[in-house]
Amino acid sequence: MKIAVLSGKGGTGKTLVSVNLAAVAKTATYIDCDVEEPNGYLFFKPKNTQKQPVAVKIPKWNAELCNGCRECVEFCKFNALAYIKDKLFIFDEVCHSCGGCSLLCPQKALTEENKVIGNIEKGSSDGVTVHTGILNIGEVSGIPIIKLLLSNNPTQKEDWTLIDCPPGSACSVMESIQGADYCVLVAEPTLFGVHNLQMVYELVQLLDVPYGVVINKSIDSENPAETFCRDKKIKILSRIPFDHILAELNSNGEIAVRTDETYRAMFSDLLKTIQKEVHSETIAHSER
Amino acid sequence: MKLAIPVDEKNIEAPVSESFGRAPFFLIYNTDTQENTFVDNAAAASSGGAGIKAVQIIVDYAIHALLTPRCGQNAADVLKAADIQIYQSMPGSAKANIEAFEDNRLPILDEIHAGFHGGH
Structure with missing residues:
Protein backbone atom coordinates (compact mmCIF):
# COMPACT_ATOMS: atom_id res chain seq x y z
CA MET A 1 0.00 0.00 0.00
CA ALA A 55 22.75 11.34 -12.66
CA VAL A 56 20.95 12.85 -15.62
CA LYS A 57 22.04 12.76 -19.26
CA ILE A 58 23.36 15.98 -20.74
CA PRO A 59 24.46 16.34 -24.38
CA LYS A 60 28.16 16.56 -25.14
CA TRP A 61 29.32 18.31 -28.26
CA ASN A 62 32.10 17.21 -30.57
CA ALA A 63 33.26 20.32 -32.43
CA GLU A 64 35.18 18.36 -35.08
CA LEU A 65 32.15 16.37 -36.20
CA CYS A 66 29.68 19.30 -36.13
CA ASN A 67 28.88 20.97 -39.44
CA GLY A 68 26.73 23.70 -37.90
CA CYS A 69 23.42 22.54 -39.36
CA ARG A 70 21.63 23.56 -36.12
CA GLU A 71 19.07 20.78 -36.32
CA CYS A 72 19.62 20.20 -32.61
CA VAL A 73 18.97 23.87 -31.79
CA GLU A 74 15.77 23.89 -33.85
CA PHE A 75 14.64 20.64 -32.28
CA CYS A 76 15.14 21.47 -28.60
CA LYS A 77 11.73 22.45 -27.24
CA PHE A 78 13.34 23.60 -23.99
CA ASN A 79 15.77 25.95 -25.76
CA ALA A 80 18.73 24.43 -23.98
CA LEU A 81 20.99 24.87 -27.03
CA ALA A 82 22.31 27.86 -28.94
CA TYR A 83 24.73 27.89 -31.86
CA ILE A 84 26.83 31.02 -31.91
CA LYS A 85 29.93 31.70 -33.95
CA ASP A 86 30.58 28.05 -34.86
CA LYS A 87 30.19 26.93 -31.29
CA LEU A 88 27.37 25.04 -29.60
CA PHE A 89 26.27 26.32 -26.18
CA ILE A 90 24.61 23.79 -23.91
CA PHE A 91 22.60 25.01 -20.91
CA ASP A 92 22.62 22.06 -18.53
CA GLU A 93 20.01 23.46 -16.18
CA VAL A 94 17.56 24.11 -19.03
CA CYS A 95 18.08 20.63 -20.55
CA HIS A 96 15.39 18.07 -19.68
CA SER A 97 17.58 15.08 -20.67
CA CYS A 98 15.19 13.95 -23.41
CA GLY A 99 18.11 12.77 -25.57
CA GLY A 100 16.47 14.08 -28.74
CA CYS A 101 19.39 16.20 -29.90
CA SER A 102 21.89 13.36 -29.85
CA LEU A 103 19.45 11.01 -31.59
CA LEU A 104 18.75 13.58 -34.27
CA CYS A 105 22.25 14.89 -35.05
CA PRO A 106 23.05 13.87 -38.65
CA GLN A 107 26.78 14.25 -37.99
CA LYS A 108 26.75 12.23 -34.76
CA ALA A 109 28.42 15.22 -33.15
CA LEU A 110 26.31 14.95 -30.01
CA THR A 111 26.60 12.20 -27.45
CA GLU A 112 25.28 12.03 -23.91
CA GLU A 113 27.22 12.18 -20.70
CA ASN A 114 26.19 11.75 -17.10
CA LYS A 115 25.85 14.68 -14.78
CA VAL A 116 25.41 13.83 -11.11
CA ILE A 117 22.66 15.94 -9.52
CA MET B 1 25.70 49.40 -36.91
CA LYS B 2 22.67 47.18 -36.35
CA LEU B 3 20.55 47.33 -33.21
CA ALA B 4 17.90 44.98 -31.86
CA ILE B 5 15.11 46.25 -29.61
CA PRO B 6 12.30 44.16 -28.07
CA VAL B 7 8.95 45.79 -28.87
CA ASP B 8 5.28 45.03 -28.17
CA GLU B 9 4.08 46.31 -31.56
CA LYS B 10 5.49 46.48 -35.08
CA ASN B 11 5.90 50.21 -34.85
CA ILE B 12 9.04 52.25 -34.25
CA GLU B 13 6.99 54.67 -32.12
CA ALA B 14 5.85 51.84 -29.86
CA PRO B 15 7.36 51.52 -26.38
CA VAL B 16 10.25 49.15 -25.73
CA SER B 17 8.94 45.85 -24.37
CA GLU B 18 9.28 45.10 -20.64
CA SER B 19 10.95 41.80 -21.41
CA PHE B 20 13.63 40.68 -23.83
CA GLY B 21 13.05 36.93 -24.19
CA ARG B 22 9.28 37.17 -24.21
CA ALA B 23 8.76 40.30 -26.31
CA PRO B 24 6.47 39.53 -29.26
CA PHE B 25 8.71 41.29 -31.82
CA PHE B 26 12.20 42.59 -32.30
CA LEU B 27 12.91 45.79 -34.14
CA ILE B 28 16.16 45.47 -36.11
CA TYR B 29 17.46 48.93 -36.89
CA ASN B 30 20.43 49.85 -39.06
CA THR B 31 21.91 53.12 -37.84
CA ASP B 32 23.86 53.62 -41.10
CA THR B 33 20.98 53.19 -43.53
CA GLN B 34 18.15 54.00 -41.06
CA GLU B 35 16.33 50.93 -42.34
CA ASN B 36 14.16 49.01 -39.93
CA THR B 37 12.70 45.51 -39.94
CA PHE B 38 10.39 43.77 -37.50
CA VAL B 39 11.06 40.16 -36.64
CA ASP B 40 8.60 37.81 -34.94
CA ASN B 41 10.03 36.43 -31.72
CA ALA B 42 9.35 32.70 -31.96
CA ALA B 43 10.74 32.33 -28.43
CA ALA B 44 7.95 34.40 -26.84
CA ALA B 45 5.67 31.44 -26.15
CA SER B 46 8.40 29.03 -25.02
CA SER B 47 7.82 27.25 -21.75
CA GLY B 48 11.44 27.87 -20.84
CA GLY B 49 14.74 29.07 -22.23
CA ALA B 50 13.08 31.99 -24.02
CA GLY B 51 16.09 34.24 -23.56
CA ILE B 52 18.46 31.69 -25.13
CA LYS B 53 16.24 31.20 -28.18
CA ALA B 54 15.59 34.93 -28.54
CA VAL B 55 19.32 35.59 -28.78
CA GLN B 56 19.65 32.83 -31.38
CA ILE B 57 17.01 34.65 -33.44
CA ILE B 58 18.61 38.09 -33.31
CA VAL B 59 22.14 36.75 -33.84
CA ASP B 60 21.15 35.74 -37.34
CA TYR B 61 20.52 39.41 -38.16
CA ALA B 62 24.17 40.15 -37.39
CA ILE B 63 23.35 42.82 -34.84
CA HIS B 64 25.95 44.66 -32.80
CA ALA B 65 23.94 45.89 -29.85
CA LEU B 66 20.75 45.07 -27.97
CA LEU B 67 18.72 47.78 -26.24
CA THR B 68 16.61 46.27 -23.48
CA PRO B 69 15.33 47.24 -20.02
CA ARG B 70 16.54 43.94 -18.53
CA CYS B 71 18.26 40.72 -19.43
CA GLY B 72 18.57 37.29 -17.80
CA GLN B 73 21.78 35.40 -17.13
CA ASN B 74 21.41 32.73 -19.84
CA ALA B 75 20.60 35.28 -22.54
CA ALA B 76 23.49 37.47 -21.37
CA ASP B 77 25.90 34.52 -21.68
CA VAL B 78 24.87 33.87 -25.29
CA LEU B 79 24.94 37.58 -26.14
CA LYS B 80 28.45 37.81 -24.80
CA ALA B 81 29.55 34.82 -26.87
CA ALA B 82 28.07 36.53 -29.90
CA ASP B 83 29.89 39.79 -29.07
CA ILE B 84 26.64 41.68 -28.80
CA GLN B 85 26.79 44.59 -26.37
CA ILE B 86 23.76 45.10 -24.09
CA TYR B 87 22.56 48.65 -23.42
CA GLN B 88 19.89 49.51 -20.89
CA SER B 89 16.90 51.11 -22.56
CA MET B 90 14.96 53.88 -20.87
CA PRO B 91 11.18 54.17 -20.62
CA GLY B 92 9.78 55.47 -23.91
CA SER B 93 9.50 54.54 -27.54
CA ALA B 94 11.92 52.43 -29.55
CA LYS B 95 12.59 55.53 -31.64
CA ALA B 96 13.49 57.65 -28.62
CA ASN B 97 15.84 54.91 -27.44
CA ILE B 98 17.58 54.71 -30.82
CA GLU B 99 18.16 58.47 -30.63
CA ALA B 100 19.45 58.17 -27.07
CA PHE B 101 21.78 55.38 -28.16
CA GLU B 102 23.13 57.44 -31.02
CA ASP B 103 23.77 60.33 -28.59
CA ASN B 104 25.62 57.91 -26.26
CA ARG B 105 23.03 58.47 -23.57
CA LEU B 106 22.22 54.78 -22.88
CA PRO B 107 24.32 53.02 -20.23
CA ILE B 108 25.74 49.53 -20.64
CA LEU B 109 23.42 47.07 -18.89
CA ASP B 110 25.54 45.46 -16.22
CA GLU B 111 22.81 44.29 -13.88
CA ILE B 112 21.94 40.83 -15.12
CA HIS B 113 19.15 39.06 -13.25
CA ALA B 114 19.26 35.35 -12.51
CA GLY B 115 16.19 34.76 -14.63
CA PHE B 116 12.60 34.01 -13.71
CA HIS B 117 12.96 30.25 -13.78
CA GLY B 118 11.62 27.64 -11.46
CA GLY B 119 8.06 27.20 -10.43
CA HIS B 120 8.33 23.64 -11.60
Whole structure:
Protein backbone atom coordinates (compact mmCIF):
# COMPACT_ATOMS: atom_id res chain seq x y z
CA MET A 1 0.00 0.00 0.00
CA LYS A 2 1.53 3.27 -1.12
CA ILE A 3 0.53 6.25 1.01
CA ALA A 4 1.68 9.73 0.02
CA VAL A 5 1.72 12.45 2.68
CA LEU A 6 1.52 15.98 1.35
CA SER A 7 0.64 19.54 2.29
CA GLY A 8 0.36 22.88 0.60
CA LYS A 9 3.25 24.38 2.51
CA GLY A 10 6.28 23.38 4.56
CA GLY A 11 6.22 22.94 8.32
CA THR A 12 2.68 21.56 8.44
CA GLY A 13 3.63 18.11 9.67
CA LYS A 14 4.24 15.88 6.62
CA THR A 15 7.37 14.39 8.12
CA LEU A 16 5.77 14.01 11.57
CA VAL A 17 2.87 12.06 10.05
CA SER A 18 4.81 9.96 7.53
CA VAL A 19 7.65 9.07 9.92
CA ASN A 20 5.28 8.09 12.72
CA LEU A 21 3.02 6.08 10.42
CA ALA A 22 6.01 4.16 9.04
CA ALA A 23 7.37 3.56 12.56
CA VAL A 24 4.04 2.34 13.91
CA ALA A 25 3.55 -0.03 10.94
CA LYS A 26 6.62 -1.95 12.19
CA THR A 27 7.70 -3.21 8.78
CA ALA A 28 7.46 -0.38 6.32
CA THR A 29 9.31 1.56 3.66
CA TYR A 30 9.71 5.28 4.22
CA ILE A 31 10.65 7.36 1.17
CA ASP A 32 11.69 10.96 1.63
CA CYS A 33 10.84 12.68 -1.66
CA ASP A 34 11.40 16.15 -0.21
CA VAL A 35 14.77 16.08 -1.96
CA GLU A 36 15.53 19.77 -1.50
CA GLU A 37 15.41 19.45 2.26
CA PRO A 38 14.99 15.84 3.33
CA ASN A 39 14.61 15.50 7.10
CA GLY A 40 12.99 12.11 7.82
CA TYR A 41 16.44 10.59 8.36
CA LEU A 42 16.99 12.93 11.31
CA PHE A 43 14.26 10.99 13.14
CA PHE A 44 15.01 7.47 11.88
CA LYS A 45 18.79 7.78 12.17
CA PRO A 46 19.11 4.87 9.72
CA LYS A 47 21.94 2.37 10.06
CA ASN A 48 23.97 0.59 7.38
CA THR A 49 23.32 3.34 4.89
CA GLN A 50 24.22 2.85 1.26
CA LYS A 51 24.65 5.71 -1.12
CA GLN A 52 23.69 5.74 -4.79
CA PRO A 53 24.52 8.73 -7.00
CA VAL A 54 21.75 10.02 -9.26
CA ALA A 55 22.75 11.34 -12.66
CA VAL A 56 20.95 12.85 -15.62
CA LYS A 57 22.04 12.76 -19.26
CA ILE A 58 23.36 15.98 -20.74
CA PRO A 59 24.46 16.34 -24.38
CA LYS A 60 28.16 16.56 -25.14
CA TRP A 61 29.32 18.31 -28.26
CA ASN A 62 32.10 17.21 -30.57
CA ALA A 63 33.26 20.32 -32.43
CA GLU A 64 35.18 18.36 -35.08
CA LEU A 65 32.15 16.37 -36.20
CA CYS A 66 29.68 19.30 -36.13
CA ASN A 67 28.88 20.97 -39.44
CA GLY A 68 26.73 23.70 -37.90
CA CYS A 69 23.42 22.54 -39.36
CA ARG A 70 21.63 23.56 -36.12
CA GLU A 71 19.07 20.78 -36.32
CA CYS A 72 19.62 20.20 -32.61
CA VAL A 73 18.97 23.87 -31.79
CA GLU A 74 15.77 23.89 -33.85
CA PHE A 75 14.64 20.64 -32.28
CA CYS A 76 15.14 21.47 -28.60
CA LYS A 77 11.73 22.45 -27.24
CA PHE A 78 13.34 23.60 -23.99
CA ASN A 79 15.77 25.95 -25.76
CA ALA A 80 18.73 24.43 -23.98
CA LEU A 81 20.99 24.87 -27.03
CA ALA A 82 22.31 27.86 -28.94
CA TYR A 83 24.73 27.89 -31.86
CA ILE A 84 26.83 31.02 -31.91
CA LYS A 85 29.93 31.70 -33.95
CA ASP A 86 30.58 28.05 -34.86
CA LYS A 87 30.19 26.93 -31.29
CA LEU A 88 27.37 25.04 -29.60
CA PHE A 89 26.27 26.32 -26.18
CA ILE A 90 24.61 23.79 -23.91
CA PHE A 91 22.60 25.01 -20.91
CA ASP A 92 22.62 22.06 -18.53
CA GLU A 93 20.01 23.46 -16.18
CA VAL A 94 17.56 24.11 -19.03
CA CYS A 95 18.08 20.63 -20.55
CA HIS A 96 15.39 18.07 -19.68
CA SER A 97 17.58 15.08 -20.67
CA CYS A 98 15.19 13.95 -23.41
CA GLY A 99 18.11 12.77 -25.57
CA GLY A 100 16.47 14.08 -28.74
CA CYS A 101 19.39 16.20 -29.90
CA SER A 102 21.89 13.36 -29.85
CA LEU A 103 19.45 11.01 -31.59
CA LEU A 104 18.75 13.58 -34.27
CA CYS A 105 22.25 14.89 -35.05
CA PRO A 106 23.05 13.87 -38.65
CA GLN A 107 26.78 14.25 -37.99
CA LYS A 108 26.75 12.23 -34.76
CA ALA A 109 28.42 15.22 -33.15
CA LEU A 110 26.31 14.95 -30.01
CA THR A 111 26.60 12.20 -27.45
CA GLU A 112 25.28 12.03 -23.91
CA GLU A 113 27.22 12.18 -20.70
CA ASN A 114 26.19 11.75 -17.10
CA LYS A 115 25.85 14.68 -14.78
CA VAL A 116 25.41 13.83 -11.11
CA ILE A 117 22.66 15.94 -9.52
CA GLY A 118 22.33 14.24 -6.14
CA ASN A 119 22.16 11.00 -4.20
CA ILE A 120 19.85 8.42 -2.78
CA GLU A 121 20.62 6.97 0.63
CA LYS A 122 19.13 3.73 1.86
CA GLY A 123 19.35 2.47 5.41
CA SER A 124 17.31 0.74 8.10
CA SER A 125 15.77 1.76 11.39
CA ASP A 126 13.96 -0.88 13.47
CA GLY A 127 12.10 -2.59 10.65
CA VAL A 128 11.67 0.56 8.60
CA THR A 129 13.68 0.83 5.39
CA VAL A 130 14.52 4.48 4.99
CA HIS A 131 15.14 5.95 1.54
CA THR A 132 16.30 9.54 1.32
CA GLY A 133 16.60 11.60 -1.85
CA ILE A 134 19.16 14.39 -1.71
CA LEU A 135 19.39 17.03 -4.43
CA ASN A 136 22.74 18.81 -4.71
CA ILE A 137 22.67 22.50 -3.89
CA GLY A 138 22.28 24.65 -7.00
CA GLU A 139 20.49 21.99 -9.06
CA VAL A 140 17.21 23.10 -10.60
CA SER A 141 15.04 19.99 -10.49
CA GLY A 142 14.87 17.04 -8.12
CA ILE A 143 12.37 15.13 -10.25
CA PRO A 144 14.92 12.60 -11.61
CA ILE A 145 15.77 11.71 -7.99
CA ILE A 146 12.09 11.31 -7.07
CA LYS A 147 11.54 9.11 -10.14
CA LEU A 148 14.43 6.86 -9.17
CA LEU A 149 13.33 6.71 -5.51
CA LEU A 150 9.90 5.50 -6.54
CA SER A 151 11.02 3.12 -9.28
CA ASN A 152 13.53 1.56 -6.84
CA ASN A 153 10.55 0.71 -4.65
CA PRO A 154 7.82 -1.04 -6.60
CA THR A 155 4.64 -1.46 -4.56
CA GLN A 156 4.02 -4.69 -2.75
CA LYS A 157 0.32 -4.79 -1.97
CA GLU A 158 0.69 -5.99 1.62
CA ASP A 159 3.56 -3.74 2.63
CA TRP A 160 3.31 -0.18 3.82
CA THR A 161 5.15 2.45 1.84
CA LEU A 162 5.04 5.99 3.22
CA ILE A 163 6.00 8.77 0.84
CA ASP A 164 7.03 12.05 2.45
CA CYS A 165 6.33 14.55 -0.33
CA PRO A 166 7.93 17.94 -1.02
CA PRO A 167 5.80 20.90 0.12
CA GLY A 168 3.42 22.65 -2.26
CA SER A 169 1.52 21.36 -5.26
CA ALA A 170 3.99 21.70 -8.14
CA CYS A 171 5.64 19.14 -10.47
CA SER A 172 7.77 17.48 -7.79
CA VAL A 173 4.67 16.77 -5.70
CA MET A 174 2.78 15.42 -8.72
CA GLU A 175 5.72 13.13 -9.41
CA SER A 176 5.77 11.96 -5.78
CA ILE A 177 2.09 10.97 -5.68
CA GLN A 178 2.11 9.16 -9.04
CA GLY A 179 1.05 5.63 -8.31
CA ALA A 180 0.03 6.32 -4.71
CA ASP A 181 -2.99 4.36 -3.49
CA TYR A 182 -3.98 7.09 -1.11
CA CYS A 183 -3.02 10.66 -0.22
CA VAL A 184 -2.94 12.04 3.31
CA LEU A 185 -3.29 15.82 3.24
CA VAL A 186 -1.81 17.40 6.35
CA ALA A 187 -3.28 20.77 7.26
CA GLU A 188 -3.08 23.33 10.02
CA PRO A 189 -6.33 24.58 11.55
CA THR A 190 -5.68 28.21 10.57
CA LEU A 191 -7.02 30.28 7.70
CA PHE A 192 -3.55 30.18 6.16
CA GLY A 193 -3.58 26.40 6.59
CA VAL A 194 -6.84 26.16 4.69
CA HIS A 195 -5.45 28.17 1.81
CA ASN A 196 -2.63 25.64 1.47
CA LEU A 197 -5.00 22.72 1.97
CA GLN A 198 -7.11 24.01 -0.90
CA MET A 199 -4.09 23.76 -3.23
CA VAL A 200 -3.34 20.10 -2.50
CA TYR A 201 -7.04 19.29 -2.39
CA GLU A 202 -7.36 20.56 -5.97
CA LEU A 203 -4.28 18.57 -6.98
CA VAL A 204 -5.48 15.20 -5.66
CA GLN A 205 -8.86 15.76 -7.25
CA LEU A 206 -7.19 16.57 -10.56
CA LEU A 207 -5.04 13.43 -10.39
CA ASP A 208 -7.96 11.37 -9.09
CA VAL A 209 -6.17 9.85 -6.10
CA PRO A 210 -8.30 9.04 -3.03
CA TYR A 211 -7.51 11.27 -0.07
CA GLY A 212 -8.27 12.25 3.48
CA VAL A 213 -7.13 15.02 5.81
CA VAL A 214 -5.08 14.99 9.00
CA ILE A 215 -5.39 18.18 11.01
CA ASN A 216 -2.17 18.89 12.84
CA LYS A 217 -1.79 21.30 15.75
CA SER A 218 -5.51 20.77 16.16
CA ILE A 219 -7.49 22.78 18.69
CA ASP A 220 -10.85 21.80 20.14
CA SER A 221 -12.78 24.84 19.01
CA GLU A 222 -14.31 25.31 15.58
CA ASN A 223 -11.55 26.21 13.11
CA PRO A 224 -11.24 27.03 9.40
CA ALA A 225 -9.77 23.62 8.47
CA GLU A 226 -12.67 21.75 10.10
CA THR A 227 -15.16 24.02 8.35
CA PHE A 228 -13.44 23.53 4.99
CA CYS A 229 -13.48 19.73 5.31
CA ARG A 230 -17.12 19.72 6.36
CA ASP A 231 -18.15 21.98 3.47
CA LYS A 232 -16.24 19.91 0.91
CA LYS A 233 -17.25 16.62 2.52
CA ILE A 234 -13.64 15.57 3.02
CA LYS A 235 -12.93 12.83 5.51
CA ILE A 236 -10.86 13.92 8.51
CA LEU A 237 -8.70 10.90 9.33
CA SER A 238 -7.17 12.22 12.52
CA ARG A 239 -6.64 15.30 14.65
CA ILE A 240 -3.17 15.62 16.13
CA PRO A 241 -3.42 17.89 19.16
CA PHE A 242 -1.52 21.12 19.61
CA ASP A 243 0.57 19.51 22.31
CA HIS A 244 3.70 20.54 24.14
CA ILE A 245 4.89 16.95 24.70
CA LEU A 246 4.69 16.11 21.00
CA ALA A 247 6.48 19.34 20.06
CA GLU A 248 9.27 18.53 22.50
CA LEU A 249 9.69 14.95 21.25
CA ASN A 250 9.74 16.16 17.70
CA SER A 251 12.23 18.95 18.28
CA ASN A 252 14.54 16.45 19.99
CA GLY A 253 14.47 14.34 16.83
CA GLU A 254 12.56 11.53 18.51
CA ILE A 255 9.83 9.45 16.92
CA ALA A 256 6.73 9.93 19.07
CA VAL A 257 5.28 6.44 18.54
CA ARG A 258 8.53 4.85 19.71
CA THR A 259 8.55 6.70 23.03
CA ASP A 260 5.00 7.72 23.89
CA GLU A 261 2.12 5.30 24.40
CA THR A 262 -0.61 7.87 23.66
CA TYR A 263 0.91 8.71 20.30
CA ARG A 264 1.58 5.07 19.52
CA ALA A 265 -2.16 4.44 19.92
CA MET A 266 -3.10 7.53 17.93
CA PHE A 267 -0.92 6.76 14.90
CA SER A 268 -1.86 3.10 15.07
CA ASP A 269 -5.51 4.14 14.80
CA LEU A 270 -4.66 6.48 11.93
CA LEU A 271 -2.93 3.64 10.08
CA LYS A 272 -6.01 1.44 10.53
CA THR A 273 -8.29 4.22 9.35
CA ILE A 274 -6.15 4.69 6.23
CA GLN A 275 -6.16 0.94 5.58
CA LYS A 276 -9.96 0.92 5.73
CA GLU A 277 -10.17 3.94 3.46
CA VAL A 278 -7.88 2.39 0.86
CA HIS A 279 -9.84 -0.84 1.01
CA SER A 280 -13.22 0.84 0.50
CA GLU A 281 -11.77 3.08 -2.23
CA THR A 282 -10.50 -0.01 -4.05
CA ILE A 283 -13.98 -1.53 -3.94
CA ALA A 284 -15.62 1.73 -5.01
CA HIS A 285 -13.17 2.00 -7.89
CA SER A 286 -13.81 -1.53 -9.12
CA GLU A 287 -17.57 -0.85 -9.05
CA ARG A 288 -17.26 2.36 -11.04
CA MET B 1 25.70 49.40 -36.91
CA LYS B 2 22.67 47.18 -36.35
CA LEU B 3 20.55 47.33 -33.21
CA ALA B 4 17.90 44.98 -31.86
CA ILE B 5 15.11 46.25 -29.61
CA PRO B 6 12.30 44.16 -28.07
CA VAL B 7 8.95 45.79 -28.87
CA ASP B 8 5.28 45.03 -28.17
CA GLU B 9 4.08 46.31 -31.56
CA LYS B 10 5.49 46.48 -35.08
CA ASN B 11 5.90 50.21 -34.85
CA ILE B 12 9.04 52.25 -34.25
CA GLU B 13 6.99 54.67 -32.12
CA ALA B 14 5.85 51.84 -29.86
CA PRO B 15 7.36 51.52 -26.38
CA VAL B 16 10.25 49.15 -25.73
CA SER B 17 8.94 45.85 -24.37
CA GLU B 18 9.28 45.10 -20.64
CA SER B 19 10.95 41.80 -21.41
CA PHE B 20 13.63 40.68 -23.83
CA GLY B 21 13.05 36.93 -24.19
CA ARG B 22 9.28 37.17 -24.21
CA ALA B 23 8.76 40.30 -26.31
CA PRO B 24 6.47 39.53 -29.26
CA PHE B 25 8.71 41.29 -31.82
CA PHE B 26 12.20 42.59 -32.30
CA LEU B 27 12.91 45.79 -34.14
CA ILE B 28 16.16 45.47 -36.11
CA TYR B 29 17.46 48.93 -36.89
CA ASN B 30 20.43 49.85 -39.06
CA THR B 31 21.91 53.12 -37.84
CA ASP B 32 23.86 53.62 -41.10
CA THR B 33 20.98 53.19 -43.53
CA GLN B 34 18.15 54.00 -41.06
CA GLU B 35 16.33 50.93 -42.34
CA ASN B 36 14.16 49.01 -39.93
CA THR B 37 12.70 45.51 -39.94
CA PHE B 38 10.39 43.77 -37.50
CA VAL B 39 11.06 40.16 -36.64
CA ASP B 40 8.60 37.81 -34.94
CA ASN B 41 10.03 36.43 -31.72
CA ALA B 42 9.35 32.70 -31.96
CA ALA B 43 10.74 32.33 -28.43
CA ALA B 44 7.95 34.40 -26.84
CA ALA B 45 5.67 31.44 -26.15
CA SER B 46 8.40 29.03 -25.02
CA SER B 47 7.82 27.25 -21.75
CA GLY B 48 11.44 27.87 -20.84
CA GLY B 49 14.74 29.07 -22.23
CA ALA B 50 13.08 31.99 -24.02
CA GLY B 51 16.09 34.24 -23.56
CA ILE B 52 18.46 31.69 -25.13
CA LYS B 53 16.24 31.20 -28.18
CA ALA B 54 15.59 34.93 -28.54
CA VAL B 55 19.32 35.59 -28.78
CA GLN B 56 19.65 32.83 -31.38
CA ILE B 57 17.01 34.65 -33.44
CA ILE B 58 18.61 38.09 -33.31
CA VAL B 59 22.14 36.75 -33.84
CA ASP B 60 21.15 35.74 -37.34
CA TYR B 61 20.52 39.41 -38.16
CA ALA B 62 24.17 40.15 -37.39
CA ILE B 63 23.35 42.82 -34.84
CA HIS B 64 25.95 44.66 -32.80
CA ALA B 65 23.94 45.89 -29.85
CA LEU B 66 20.75 45.07 -27.97
CA LEU B 67 18.72 47.78 -26.24
CA THR B 68 16.61 46.27 -23.48
CA PRO B 69 15.33 47.24 -20.02
CA ARG B 70 16.54 43.94 -18.53
CA CYS B 71 18.26 40.72 -19.43
CA GLY B 72 18.57 37.29 -17.80
CA GLN B 73 21.78 35.40 -17.13
CA ASN B 74 21.41 32.73 -19.84
CA ALA B 75 20.60 35.28 -22.54
CA ALA B 76 23.49 37.47 -21.37
CA ASP B 77 25.90 34.52 -21.68
CA VAL B 78 24.87 33.87 -25.29
CA LEU B 79 24.94 37.58 -26.14
CA LYS B 80 28.45 37.81 -24.80
CA ALA B 81 29.55 34.82 -26.87
CA ALA B 82 28.07 36.53 -29.90
CA ASP B 83 29.89 39.79 -29.07
CA ILE B 84 26.64 41.68 -28.80
CA GLN B 85 26.79 44.59 -26.37
CA ILE B 86 23.76 45.10 -24.09
CA TYR B 87 22.56 48.65 -23.42
CA GLN B 88 19.89 49.51 -20.89
CA SER B 89 16.90 51.11 -22.56
CA MET B 90 14.96 53.88 -20.87
CA PRO B 91 11.18 54.17 -20.62
CA GLY B 92 9.78 55.47 -23.91
CA SER B 93 9.50 54.54 -27.54
CA ALA B 94 11.92 52.43 -29.55
CA LYS B 95 12.59 55.53 -31.64
CA ALA B 96 13.49 57.65 -28.62
CA ASN B 97 15.84 54.91 -27.44
CA ILE B 98 17.58 54.71 -30.82
CA GLU B 99 18.16 58.47 -30.63
CA ALA B 100 19.45 58.17 -27.07
CA PHE B 101 21.78 55.38 -28.16
CA GLU B 102 23.13 57.44 -31.02
CA ASP B 103 23.77 60.33 -28.59
CA ASN B 104 25.62 57.91 -26.26
CA ARG B 105 23.03 58.47 -23.57
CA LEU B 106 22.22 54.78 -22.88
CA PRO B 107 24.32 53.02 -20.23
CA ILE B 108 25.74 49.53 -20.64
CA LEU B 109 23.42 47.07 -18.89
CA ASP B 110 25.54 45.46 -16.22
CA GLU B 111 22.81 44.29 -13.88
CA ILE B 112 21.94 40.83 -15.12
CA HIS B 113 19.15 39.06 -13.25
CA ALA B 114 19.26 35.35 -12.51
CA GLY B 115 16.19 34.76 -14.63
CA PHE B 116 12.60 34.01 -13.71
CA HIS B 117 12.96 30.25 -13.78
CA GLY B 118 11.62 27.64 -11.46
CA GLY B 119 8.06 27.20 -10.43
CA HIS B 120 8.33 23.64 -11.60
